[in-house]
Amino acid sequence: MRLKKYTDYALRVMIYTASKPEGELANKKEISDVFHISENHLGKIIHKLNKLGLLETIRGRSGGIRLAKPPSEINVGYVVQAMEDDFHLLECFDRETNYCVITPACKLKHILNDALRAFLEVLEEYTLEDLLSNKDELRDLMNIT
Template sequence: MRLKKYTDYALRVLIYTASIPEGELASKKEISYIFHISENHLGKIIHQLNKLELIETVRGRSGGVKLAKTPENINIGYVVRAMEDDFLLLECFDRDTNYCVITPACKLRHILNNALHAFLEVIDQYTLKDLLSNKDELRELMDIT
């Protein structure tokens, strides 16, 4: 299974915004620069994170983004589910487009479905706070002073 870059970038935005000093705002430009993400693409991610009420955006010349919740209240499983549009691992996971003739007898679908549920169950156990246990190291790597 592979998560979309969109989801990866959303998690990076959350890590970055959780790493900046309290009371400060992160700019789209600096996040774009640090992670080599186009500002246009990043804008879409920030918009969705804002709609999910995970970050707040402040408009204006000295605007930016900040977390809308504390890191311990941002569940990683929730973020991944919200950012991914589907978890269709195989053709047979989508009833509308499944033309595989062995679907009724195939065991692979059930195995992968169990694996997907196990994956989601594991990431549901973590919050953004867990991703920040090495906050000083992250701040150094992201050049946050």
């Protein structure tokens, strides 16, 4: 299974924003420079994270973004599931586009569904705060002072 870049970048935005010193805002330009992601693409990600209630956006010349809630209240599994638009591991996971003739008797779909559920359950055990246990190292790598 592979998550989309959209989800990967969303998690990076959350980690970057949470790594900023208390009260300091992050901005698209900084994040773009650190991760080499286009500001345009980041804008879409930030907009979605804002709509989900995970980020606050502050407009204006000295604006930027910050977490909308403490890192301990932001569940990694929730972020991943909210950013991914489907978890169709195989054709048979999507009833509308499934043309596989062995679907009625196939055991693979059930095994992969169990694996997917286990994957998501593990992600739900972690919060953004868990991803920040090495905050000083992260700040060094992202050039956050």
